[in-house]
Amino acid sequence: MNVRSSSISSSTIRQLVLASSSPRRQELVASLGLSLPVLILSSDADESTPQNWSPAMIVEQLGLRKARASSELLSSEAAKSSLIIGADTIVVLDGKVLGKPVDKNDAVRMLTALEGRQHEVYTGVALIEPGTGRELVHHRMTLVTMKQLGEERIRRYVESGEPLDKAGSYGIQGLGATMVERIDGCYFNVVGLPLSLLSDMLDEFGINVI
Numbered sequence: 001m002n003v004r005s006s007s008i009s010s011s012t013i014r015q016l017v018l019a020s021s022s023p024r025r026q027e028l029v030a031s032l033g034l035s036l037p038v039l040i041l042s043s044d045a046d047e048s049t050p051q052n053w054s055p056a057m058i059v060e061q062l063g064l065r066k067a068r069a070s071s072e073l074l075s076s077e078a079a080k081s082s083l084i085i086g087a088d089t090i091v092v093l094d095g096k097v098l099g100k101p102v103d104k105n106d107a108v109r110m111l112t113a114l115e116g117r118q119h120e121v122y123t124g125v126a127l128i129e130p131g132t133g134r135e136l137v138h139h140r141m142t143l144v145t146m147k148q149l150g151e152e153r154i155r156r157y158v159e160s161g162e163p164l165d166k167a168g169s170y171g172i173q174g175l176g177a178t179m180v181e182r183i184d185g186c187y188f189n190v191v192g193l194p195l196s197l198l199s200d201m202l203d204e205f206g207i208n209v210i
């Protein structure tokens with residue numbers, strides 16, 4: 001049975017805006033079953049970052065940038081009644097950031113580096129409420145250990161096309177699940193939106209998921 005149990009105690013927020021083109025993030029927000037409408041509004045936020053930023057800083061600041069950039073696309077009337085969500089995910093191996101691969105060879109390179117090792121996945125989540133100017137940003141980190149894969153398996157996986165739009169060149173929610181030995185931390189953080197953290201953050205704006 002599908003029971004709607006979210007309650008909205010804030011009177012001014014009438015819609016959520018998800019500042020993301022990621023189908024995974026869209027599905028994850030939809031899975032919360034909120035009674036508020038969710039508008040998808042991605043923008044072309046600048047994703048370049050200074051060399052000296054920590055992984056946590058990168059994902060938090062990029063989440064904020066994405067949310068702010070989408071807020072600028074709204075009319076001032078719509079912005080006033082919206083809560084905007086931005087998020088960013090990176091994979092970190094030996095302190096080096098792995099974003100999305102530029103091509104198949106890059107994906108092979110990343111997976112060859114990741115196999116048989118433990119790495120970190122960081123996702124930053126930013127909520128902004130243009131009506132009040134309030135901004136809230138946090139991140140989560142999940143440790144992921146990959147099996148030894150071997151060259152053939154890596155090549156076959158890359159040929160599946162799954163890695164090409166994903167940080168670190170894998171999707172734990174897809175065929176990539178078969179390459180993961182263990183994780184420590186939030187699974188949804190790896191997929192691109194930590195639902196436990198997001199629900200706590202929504203709570204701060206008076207939006208109760210459960």
Ligand SMILES: Cc1cn([C@H]2C[C@H](O)[C@@H](COP(=O)(O)OP(=O)(O)OP(=O)(O)O)O2)c(=O)[nH]c1=O
Pocket residue numbers: 019020021022024025042066087088089090091100121165166167168170171172173176190191192
């Ligand atoms: C590690 C990992 C990443 N990913 C995805 C989540 C993100 O979509 C992507 C990281 O790139 P991001 O730049 O965080 O997001 P995006 O460009 O896909 O979408 P947008 O900026 O519009 O919100 O990698 C998975 O889907 N599964 C995984 O296991």
